[in-house]
Structures are given as C-alpha cells and as structure tokens.
Amino acid sequence: MKKSLFYIASILVAAAMPSVVMGGILGDNFGLSLRAGYSIGGTSPMGLPPTISSIDAFRLTPSFCVGADASYSTGSCWGIAAGLHLENKAMNTDVTVRSYHMEMNQGATHISGVFTGHVHQEVTEWMLTLPLQATYSVGDKLTLRAGPYVSLLVKKEFKGVASDGYLREGDPTGPRITIGDTPETEAPYEFSDDMNRWQFGVGIGLDWQVFGPLGVTADLNWGLTPVFPKDFKTVEQPLYPVYGTLGARYTF
Template sequence: MTRYISILIVLLVTASAYGFDFRKENLEHKIVAGFNFGATTPTSIPREIRKIEGWWPQFTPQLGYNIIYNTSDKWAVGSGILLDYKGMGVRDRVKYLYTEVKLEKDGNYLTGYFTGKNETTVKMAYVTIPLYARFKINDTWNVRGGGYMSYAYSTSFKGKVWDGYMRAPDPTGSEIVIENKGDATFDFGDDVKTFDFGILAGGEMKINQRFNVFGTFNWGLTPIFHNSFKAVPFKMHNIYVTLGISYNL
C-alpha cells in the first residue's frame, strides 16, 4: 500500500507541475458502495470441466472513496481507494482433472487425476486502487475506462471432491475411489498471489445532486495463482461486475 500511495502522490505532484488546476470546483469526491458479482474462473471452459451444475455468489461488498479531477467540461480522470471483496461458489463435474487433495480419513495428501464431482468456494479481500478516464455524455450519463491494482490481504480457495475416483500418478495409474462428499478436500488459499492487476470499464447514471448508480466491469489480467503452483492445471482470473451507488460529498 505504501507503493500505491507513493504513486498517487507522484502523479499529483507531476500534474501540478504541468499546470493542472486543482481548485475545489474542478474536483469531485465520492463515497462508493456496491457488490461484486462474477467468478474467479478460466477465460474459457477447460476440457477437464464436463458440466457446471451450480454457481452461487458470496457476500462480496465494495466500499470506498473516489476522487475525480475534471480536465474539461467532458473529460475527467479519477482514482481512489476501495475495500474490495470478490468470491463465488461453483459445483461441477470433471474428468481427469489434475489436482491435489487431502484424504480426511488419514490426513495424507494425494496428487493425481480426478474424475467426479468438484465443489469450490472462493473468498478474497483486496484493497484496490483504480485509475481511469471518464467521459461525460450528458448531464445524466457518463462512461469510464482504465485499470486497477489490488493487494490481497485475505485469500481463501477451498473445496472438496467426491462421487468419483483419483488415478495416480497419471491417468493410467491405480484407481482410488473417493465416494463421500467429505472424504477429500483441498485448500489452495496460501497459493493465491498477493497482487492483482486488471482493466475496468463502466458507466454511471446521475439520480440527483448527491446520488448516482454505477456499473463497472473488472477483468483481472494476471492469473490468481503463482506460476509455480500446479494443483490447478489452468490459469484463473478475477472477472467481476460491480453494481452500486455513489454519493457526492
């Protein structure tokens, strides 16, 4: 976070040096609150996932502060700081999915290729700094686009597999039956990257002088797991839509 704050300070000083006028009438201050809906997911369905049987959201609020500098009647640049929760749950049927699970009956770990049902729950908490350009269409609507940087201070990526079997160490190896839902679990939260970088695009509608409603699409460009992590064989990204309200201070 020290790095992020330093970047913001450098940007403000540089802008001032180039003649940007940071008078009160050129600045907007907003409190934003909303919810994130989406998934931590691969960008396309891998061949190992044969059927998605269910998806459900977690409690994923977003709360923060935005500051916006109007460079003209139409254009502005904005940033801020957000407390940003992202997460979801998914249940699917997989075939020959390479993974690592913990056998609950003896505490041993088993690595191999699983076929059966998989359930995953993701819960992550970030501090996010967005940076974007805003274009005012009219007195009611504006659109924006840019990017964001996030620091994860809490990460959870847990789940279980059942109603199937594991073959180890390769798909032709010996078959180990995993029958019940609580027999084998996984927990990869410690393998999630601390930083997430991505792009954003969205729009905002003015309700009155104080309140606005907004929607923002956020696409994480960096995979959530470290490159050395192999227990999930495909890259996963944070892809979420934020819906919420903003209050003009």
Template sequence: MKPMTNKILFLKQGAIILLLCFPSLRASAENTAPSWEFKINAGYNLGATSPLSLPAEIRKIEKYSPSGIAPHFALEATRWLNEKWGISAQMTLDHKGFTVRDEVKSLHTEIDMKDEKFTGNFTGKNTTEIRNVYLSLPVLATRRISDKWLVQAGFYLAYLYHPHFNGSVSGGSIRKDSPIGEKTLVDHASFDFSKEQNALDYGVLLAGERVFYSNFALRGQLSWGLKPLFPSGFTGITFKMYNIYGLIGISYRLNI
C-alpha cells in the same frame, strides 16, 4: 468553474497521492475548486474467478451461487482536466467470490499433505468456494458524456487482503499420477488453496454511471483481472483462473 487554489495545485501531482491524502483533503475542501470531485461508491460484486474458457475437464456446472455478501466500497477522487475529461483514482475494498459445484473428468490435481503430495487425476464432483477480499487502487480515465452520464476506463492494482479459496471433491475416484494410474474411490476430500494464491492482482476496469437523483448515480462496472489467480508453479489446478467480476452499485457525489 472557480480558479484553482494553490493548495489544489499542490495536490495535482497525482491521483494516488491524492487518495492517500484524502482525509486531510476533505477536511480542507470547503474552499476547493469544482474541478475536483469526490465520491463514495458502494455496490455488489457479481462474477466469477474463472478460466477464460472452461477446460474440457469440467463437464458440467451443477450450481453457481454468488457470494451472499460480496460488497464493494470505494472512495473516488476525480480531477477534471476540462469539461469532458478527467482522471480518477479510487481506493476500494472488494469482496470477490462465489461458490460453484461442478462435475469434472480426469482433472489433474495435487494436494499438499504433511510430507507428501497427493497427485492424481480426479473424476467426480467438486465444490469450490472463493471468498477473497481485495484492497485495490484503480486509476481511470473519466469521460463526461452528458449531465447525467459518464463513463470510465482504466487499470487497477489489487492486494489480496483476505484470501479464501477452498472446497472439496466427492463421489468420485482419483488415479495416481495420470489417467492410467491405479484407481481409488474417494468419498470426500477437502482442499484449501487460499494461501497458494497470488497476493497481487491487476487488470482493466470499465465503468458507467448515470445520475438518477441529486448526487446519486447508478454505477455499473466490469473488472477484468489479467494476472492468473495462482502462480505459474502451482499445480493444484492446471488451468489459469482470472478474476472477472461485474458490479452494480450506487455512487454518491460529495458536496465539497
């Protein structure tokens, strides 16, 4: 490794600041030390925004389909502290979503109407479509295992940039207020909880990379949200849901 320049020393203050300065850093990166490393990651998110264990009200998952296009893009900077250990920070854009069609029994829900709330226990079919786009800032400890392998673990903080959580219920019945309330058949009713979602999410990240050609590595990642999707006062869905997504992608190390 070459000795560090003053410019880099200045940037040592933290990975997040580094990230914010990334474009300018890159422009002046020709004479930087190899203890800094920059990557561009791209991949595909696959997973679910799901309760940790399915509540008993969900009787059957009829269909699960990942979002057609659920991309992940990241800019990553790693500051190597020594041969094996480094600290990485990323700036990422993540599309997290899927569509699920399930059968529910006596699921308590509350749908906002103009001036009232439609409250009751629904039994029937439900389709939920989630297409959320997050901007997030992960900070990771990076461990180089060999020339080809490295693993990472850390945290992320994410901002829900484009919320999309909606769906419909059909072919069932709703009982007013509780399972013993007056029962009414429901053909089709739609719901949109997009704006009810928490604007922030945070969680843990685990990732691994293996170089397969030159600067290219195959990247796998698991991100596990620790903050429920909806605020605690939200009663449209009675169980807590978390963003739990895997990622398969490619990482490209920049020669700078």
C-alpha cells in the same frame, strides 16, 4: 475478521480525508464520491476447459464493494478518476469434472493426479483495490470510465472438496482410487496460502447521476494476472477473477 474489516474501513475513511481537503483547494474541477456495490462473477479459467464438463451450481456470496473515489475533470469531457475500494471477489460453485488435474492435501500429505467427479469450490478474496481510470462525460448525468486497477489481497481463501468420483494418482494411467461422498471418504483441499497477494487487471464502468448527489454505478473488472503464481501447477488452468459490480454512489 470483523476487526480487520473495521481497520480497513478506517483506512478508507482516512484515505478519503485528504481528498476532501484537496477538493476544497482544487475547486469545481475536483469531485469526490463514496460508493457501495455488490459483485457477481467468477474466478475461473478463460474459456471453459473440456475437463470441466458442467457447472452444476453457483451460489451468491457476500461479494460487497465499498470505497471512495476522487475525480478530476480537465474542463472538457475528459478527466481522470482514482479510488480506494475494499471489496470481496468471492465464488461458491459446484462443478463436474473429467480427468481434471488436481491435488488433495491434508497436513503434509498430498495426493495429486487427475480427478473425475464432483468438485465443490469456494473462493474468498478480500482486497484493497486502487483503480486509475480515464473518464469521459456524456452530458451532465453520465460518465464512462476505463482503466487499470491493482489489488492487494488482505484475506485469501481457496478451498474445496472433491467427492463422488475417482482419482487417478499421478496421471490417467495411475492407480484409480474411489473418492466417496461422506465426510470420511471425500477429499478436501486448500491452497489459500499459494494465492498471489497482488492482482492486476482492467475495468470499465459508468456512473449515472440519478437524483441530486445520488447515482448508480456499474463496473466490469477483468483480472489480467491469474490468482495463483505461474509456477503453481496444482490447479490445471490459470484462474482469473472476472467480476461485475452494481452499486450506488454519493457525490459530495
């Protein structure tokens, strides 16, 4: 993992190099910045379905974002910006569900049905994201941004444990099987391999130049494609990554 992160960081730096050279050629209309931020959000259904009765815990995860951005100003207020970010959209939650469709798996064995009880869910999505945004400058210090992004997932994990409840195998009229709360009696699941490799979405953000080359950034990125393919029916609703990021930037 550490090794692959190092590779990805190297790619980011390498990607930024031509931009630096280009910046020299294109002159003042061209800007280059580096950013680092921290994200909070969820990979969740759009609208809490009635089968999720409560969110019991939400733990902070190492959801960092680092990257380089290049911008071009038309000379008026408008411009465009593109970047390459390495980021993790992670989630770690505990929820209580009622008759929630799910599947438990272990090796080649699957038990599917509807589960009532406690679900501990962990999602990790390390990705390379390429945002392409229109920019609008408000005065010297503030820039507003909006536009689409595409992400390539380099590490994906979707796993969890169902416990302290019961599964109705097949459908709500199926055999009722108690799921316990000890390692031998709870039911683990993992669908990492089923996740989509690509994600698309839209984002809005702002950059505020605070002091010299240093500034702060704020972003909200809203996934428009679910994290699982359409034909993946194991998880009841399509899940979309929606994350907000706060960070710092350095402008060259």
